[in-house]
Amino acid sequence: MLVLDHHLYRCFTGQDIQTSAHDHAGTLRDPNNGIVQTLGRVGSSLVVGEWSAALNPGSIKFDNDVEHRVFAKAQLELFERTCAGWFFWTYKKGEGWDNGWSFRDVQLSEVLPAWLGGLRGRIPVDGADQHRRDAQRVQSQAAHNAWWDQHPGQYDHERFEQGFATGWDDSYAFFRSVPLGAPAPEIGFKTEWARRRSGDGYWEFEHGFNQGVAAAREDYAQHYC
DSSP: OOOEEEEOOOSSSHHHHHSOHHHHHHHHHOTTSHHHHHHHHHGGGEEEEEEOSOOOGGGOOSOHHHHHHHHHHHHHHHHHHHOSEEEESOSOOSSSOOTTTOHHHHHHTTSSOSSOSOBOOOOOSSSHHHHHHHHHHHHHHHHHHHHHHTSOSOOOHHHHHHHHHHHHHHHHHHHTTSOTTSBOOOOOOHHHHHHHHHSSOOHHHHHHHHHHHHHHHHHHHHHTO
8 A cells, every 4th residue: 555645735836825815715615726626635644743823924825714714714624524544733833823834723713613523422333323324325325326327327325325324334434433522533544445345446336435434424423523
């Protein structure tokens, strides 16, 4: 398995300086942007070894905290959606206040949320999460089938259903693997994990798996964090 380490900063070049915080954020949300497409292709085989909320003063046009928050949120959403993991650089920058480079100050100024991820809550053994899994699996399966029915070809839609259930169940196995109150772990290298769980790397299983992982994460945050 090959893992790439990427460091993405938007505060050093002449173009960076001339680009506003909101435009930087818009670029990171644009599905047609080169870096977004690259991260999407490499996917969960990439770790962002360094990133920050830092911007050049030339990019700040109106409100320091608000514009850092917009930029940081766009980065975080992109990395959470496409990457196996990330590391913020750095915890504390020298002396004084810095809501771009200093993670401590970034959180105090609410540029990033006070807590990223979730804490392990009590998950009842009443099977409620399995019922919600089955309901969401049916809904996702219907949307998947409807989309591909518009594009004739040879498909095996049952593999999508299997992948969704596996992604959900594996995610909940991760959530349950730590004591109450501990940070809830998540599946990082999803592409490789799905390939191994499928046994043959079939693409519909992987699509279902990724949707199952995402649905389980949202379900867990809503009911147990």
